[in-house]
Amino acid sequence: DQQVKQNSPSLSVQEGRISILNCDYTNSMFDYFLWYKKYPAEGPTFLISISSIKDKNEDGRFTVFLNKSAKHLSLHIVPSQPGDSAVYFCAARARETSGSRLTFGEGTQLTVNP
């Protein structure tokens, strides 16, 4: 079963507006969540993370929100820029998992239009 799910395969926004990418999970043992960004023909790069003891983490234009009761997290990008156009993957880790393994969602293609 898909333990981490990104229900929107794609999202298109105007430059300067807010981009909101969503992620849902089912495993209650997940306690650390990450967002990765991936450009074509490159490997994913780490963007921002959040621990389950927090409900918000901010880094410049990027903010991740965690709603544990709903098993939902979201990534907000404000303001969006054309260079943000990429595939965004949500990932989760369960505490005490051997090898610190991550479970990834399917990804959301974000397109920011000038």
Next chain:
Amino acid sequence: NAGVTQTPKFRVLKTGQSMTLLCAQDMNHEYMYWYRQDPGMGLRLIHYSVGEGTTAKGEVPDGYNVSRLKKQNFLLGLESAAPSQTSVYFCASSYTTSGRERWNREQFFGPGTRLTVL
């Protein structure tokens, strides 16, 4: 500091052929991983290693073997390639520290290998 590198970048195989993908990292990381990325399926873990000489199965290990003879290298082998193994393969590494931070480390990814099996 090159980070995580992968060899080759592209490869085309015929069904039944074998090949080895090489991953190298120069960050002295303990953990290494092999993933495959397929459209609409995100990144799925094939095998991983928590240290030199140790390997373990991930989510989709069938048809693949791995070896970690040196800490900096992690090899992924396909003994008899099948069209279902057409994919983009990513290697990643991460490190452990003692104490509370050991679980809060991101994985660093290589640039990927695009494999086509005809």
